[in-house]
Amino acid sequence: MRTRLMALLLRPTPPPLAFGLIVSVVLIAAETALLFPLKAGVEEGASGVVYLCGVLVVSTVWGAALGVVTSVVSALAFNYFHVPPYWGLHLNVRRDLQSIVIFIAAGLLTSFLADLARSRATEASERHQEADLAADLARRVLRAGELRSVLGPASRRIAEVFALRFAAIELRAVAGDERRAALPLYDHGTCLGTLLVPADLPEPVLERLRRRLVPSLELLLLAERGREAITNSLKASREEATRLMEEQAAIRRVATRVAQGAAPIEVFGAVTAELCRICGPQNTGLIRYEPNGTGTLVSGRNESDVSQMPAGTAILLEGDCVSGIVKRTGRSVRMSYDNAVGPTAATLRELGIRSGIGVPVVVEGRLWGAAIASTTSPTPISAATEARLVDFTELVATAIANADSRTQLAASRARVVAAADDTRRRIERDLHDGAQQRLVSLGLQLRSVEASIPPGLDTIREELSVAASGLTGVCEDLREISRGIHPAILSEGGLGQALKTLARRSAIPVELTLDIDRRLPERAEITAYFIVSEALTNAAKHARATVVCVDAAARDAVLGLSIRDDGIGGAGTGKGSGLIGLQDRTEALGGQMEIVSPVGKGTALQFSIPIGSI
Numbered sequence: 001m002r003t004r005l006m007a008l009l010l011r012p013t014p015p016p017l018a019f020g021l022i023v024s025v026v027l028i029a030a031e032t033a034l035l036f037p038l039k040a041g042v043e044e045g046a047s048g049v050v051y052l053c054g055v056l057v058v059s060t061v062w063g064a065a066l067g068v069v070t071s072v073v074s075a076l077a078f079n080y081f082h083v084p085p086y087w088g089l090h091l092n093v094r095r096d097l098q099s100i101v102i103f104i105a106a107g108l109l110t111s112f113l114a115d116l117a118r119s120r121a122t123e124a125s126e127r128h129q130e131a132d133l134a135a136d137l138a139r140r141v142l143r144a145g146e147l148r149s150v151l152g153p154a155s156r157r158i159a160e161v162f163a164l165r166f167a168a169i170e171l172r173a174v175a176g177d178e179r180r181a182a183l184p185l186y187d188h189g190t191c192l193g194t195l196l197v198p199a200d201l202p203e204p205v206l207e208r209l210r211r212r213l214v215p216s217l218e219l220l221l222l223a224e225r226g227r228e229a230i231t232n233s234l235k236a237s238r239e240e241a242t243r244l245m246e247e248q249a250a251i252r253r254v255a256t257r258v259a260q261g262a263a264p265i266e267v268f269g270a271v272t273a274e275l276c277r278i279c280g281p282q283n284t285g286l287i288r289y290e291p292n293g294t295g296t297l298v299s300g301r302n303e304s305d306v307s308q309m310p311a312g313t314a315i316l317l318e319g320d321c322v323s324g325i326v327k328r329t330g331r332s333v334r335m336s337y338d339n340a341v342g343p344t345a346a347t348l349r350e351l352g353i354r355s356g357i358g359v360p361v362v363v364e365g366r367l368w369g370a371a372i373a374s375t376t377s378p379t380p381i382s383a384a385t386e387a388r389l390v391d392f393t394e395l396v397a398t399a400i401a402n403a404d405s406r407t408q409l410a411a412s413r414a415r416v417v418a419a420a421d422d423t424r425r426r427i428e429r430d431l432h433d434g435a436q437q438r439l440v441s442l443g444l445q446l447r448s449v450e451a452s453i454p455p456g457l458d459t460i461r462e463e464l465s466v467a468a469s470g471l472t473g474v475c476e477d478l479r480e481i482s483r484g485i486h487p488a489i490l491s492e493g494g495l496g497q498a499l500k501t502l503a504r505r506s507a508i509p510v511e512l513t514l515d516i517d518r519r520l521p522e523r524a525e526i527t528a529y530f531i532v533s534e535a536l537t538n539a540a541k542h543a544r545a546t547v548v549c550v551d552a553a554a555r556d557a558v559l560g561l562s563i564r565d566d567g568i569g570g571a572g573t574g575k576g577s578g579l580i581g582l583q584d585r586t587e588a589l590g591g592q593m594e595i596v597s598p599v600g601k602g603t604a605l606q607f608s609i610p611i612g613s614i
Contacts, residue, residue, distance in 0.1 A: 516559075
């Protein structure tokens with residue numbers, strides 16, 4: 001109750017003066033009326049103290065001026081109604097002046113104390129509002145993802161609390177003008193922003209803003225700047241970690257392809273697919289530099305995973321083009337094709353390519369080729385994309401080198417096998433057309449001489465017969481050797497007839513199943529023949545088998561061979577059984593061999609030989 005009464009008396013803004021005059025008159029009248037019944041029991045001098053209550057109330061609420069007026073009127077009323085002779089003014093200078101001075105002094109003191117209490121209460125209220133404002137601003141700023149989005153609401157809240165026509169917070173240095181006063185916000189000489197308020201504000205209000213609001217705003221903006229820096233740093237770190245994980249995942253996928261023995265074209269396709277994923281919606285390509293001074297597009301992708309140039313396209317390196325500049329300089333390059341000259345630049349413009357970047361692919365210190373990214377957009381590819389392309393190309397160069405080495409090794413192995421087959425064919429032909437024919441001719445001559453020997457020379461005839469028979473045996477042996485070197489029946493009757501011949505001559509019974517309705521490429525037929533021949537030989541020498549099942553089927557672009565026996569098993573490529581030679585022959589044609597040979601359960605060999613690309 002007392003707190004509420006004090007709040008009513010010490011309100012920051014007093015009620016209207018007219019209302020104060022009415023209250024003053026009412027209080028004086030009430031005090032005058034109150035003294036009538038108390039007149040008999042109270043001394044004349046002491047009864048005047050009653051009027052002091054009204055003076056104190058009026059001075060407290062309306063200030064010193066109305067308090068002085070109330071003091072004078074109270075002294076006059078007391079003299080008129082309660083100082084004999086009653087109902088008339090009988091002023092005594094000494095007595096009445098003393099009362100007036102006491103009333104005025106009490107009123108002034110009360111007014112001063114009330115003003116002091118009122119100012120303290122006002123300051124406490126203002127500080128409470130300012131604390132609420134600071135908390136509200138901090139809450140708004142910390143909850144917002146972007147500082148600029150809360151500057152408007154925060155400015156309106158400041159204007160509301162400080163009773164301003166407007167307020168604005170700018171995150172830069174702004175000079176004041178005739179309409180706006182500028183309150184700069186600093187942190188150790190660094191400008192954080194500017195608070196703009198009406199230029200016609202009273203100096204106390206401006207001082208209050210400088211002393212109480214500006215420091216809070218400076219701390220808040222400084223904290224927000226620090227938070228923004230931390231957020232940006234965390235975001236950058238997260239993006240960098242994500243980029244590194246994506247690159248490592250991409251490299252792992254490419255390396256897995258290489259480790260699984262994927263064909264080089266598949267590895268190159270995986271590289272460009274990962275480049276497209278890392279670089280974003282860009283056209284990507286992988287170009288290999290050839291010894292003749294041109295380039296070959298080994299793989300390419302665009303935003304829709306469809307290459308605009310087919311793999312194997314020859315790239316001319318003359319003129320202005322990314323691949324040519326990389327070849328000539330050995331460094332990364334970016335360029336626009338809008339005004340570029342040269343055949344490759346013209347072709348790219350026809351495809352809608354506006355600009356591109358190229359990064360050298362260096363394999364074991366040798367410039368192998370270039371990784372290319374290009375775009376159809378008029379906006380050039382960003383520097384960040386170029387940096388990602390450089391980093392990824394450096395890391396994936398090893399996979400490209402392995403794939404290229406596999407290509408060269410496969411080509412070299414194929415050349416060795418082809419050369420060996422050609423040599424076998426030439427030796428077989430030379431034996432058949434040379435030594436074998438001469439031996440046959442000599443045998444016929446011996447038989448002719450044997451027939452021409454006269455009777456009585458039986459010993460000579462018998463010796464010639466033995467020599468002719470021996471010569472025939474040598475010819476048969478030579479024919480068998482010739483078949484082992486290169487089977488003539490393979491050239492004459494095809495793979496099916498050759499396998500039937502092998503099955504008939506095998507030392508172990510053979511169950512042969514054929515599904516071959518056409519002649520196959522010569523290299524595939526030769527490889528399949530020697531695979532079956534070597535497998536039958538191994539089964540006879542090592543497997544202790546009683547039967548061998550051979551299945552041969554040519555479907556689509558693959559020749560499949562299956563050779564199974566019921567022997568002792570335990571076969572492998574590392575045991576000197578000749579299987580390593582079969583594996584080399586198969587892989588030389590890009591095929592695959594699989595061995596299943598558990599101990600005691602026989603051996604199964606599966607071969608897949610491509611026949612569409614030989």
